[in-house]
Amino acid sequence: MIWFLLLVVLFAFLMGFFQVPIWIMYGVLVVVLILILYRNPLIFGKDAEKIMAYLKKSKAPYIQFLYHFLNGNLSAAEQVRGKIRSKKSKRSSELMLLMERKQYGKAKELLREMAGHKTKWYALSDIAINEGDVDAFKQYKAKITDTFFLNMLEVDQAVYVGKKEEAVRLLDSLIPKLRGYKLLTAVQYRKHILEGRV
Known part of the structure; x- marks a missing residue:
């Protein structure tokens, strides 16, 4: 899980570095949150x-x-x-x-x-x-x-x-x-x- 979070932070840094539009960054954030919730059955299983x-x-x-x-x-x-x-x-x-x-x-x-x-x-x-x-x-x-x-x-x-x-x-x-x-x-x-x- 720690590696996953580090990859998310690195990905966010790269998107900021390359000045990706903010709506794309929010879209990626929403997709990542949905994936985390989907993979963890302790929340919505x-x-x-x-x-x-x-x-x-x-x-x-x-x-x-x-x-x-x-x-x-x-x-x-x-x-x-x-x-x-x-x-x-x-x-x-x-x-x-x-x-x-x-x-x-x-x-x-x-x-x-x-x-x-x-x-x-x-x-x-x-x-x-x-x-x-x-x-x-x-x-x-x-x-x-x-x-x-x-x-x-x-x-x-x-x-x-x-x-x-x-x-x-x-x-x-x-x-x-x-x-x-x-x-x-x-x-x-x-x-x-x-x-x-x-």
């Missing part, structure tokens, strides 16, 4: 298997972490997490592992360090569901505006109270509307419910 294959082939540590995490291989995910360089991605991956292992106290400590973001409010809402804290759940849920996270909270509530069939039905209605990483997350969550891992 419609096929969960292709997205999973993309995660499996990727050399990026965070993407490898996501592959192992979504497949339920937490020990491999933990090993790959050590290779992640981005501080934000490392913190996010640590939070995901803590939530999966139901270590809510440590997760709350980590969330205190994070800025107010929809992921933070979703995680706090999910913790409140699992701890049975209705007031905290309402407080954190009110801060979430993303419909995907609100729908996933409904699924989490259904799983928590033991209505796994309802949770699967909710996911079945949600999956056709999703794309990219959100689609893969919902598909894998549904799979885990059906396998009894949740």
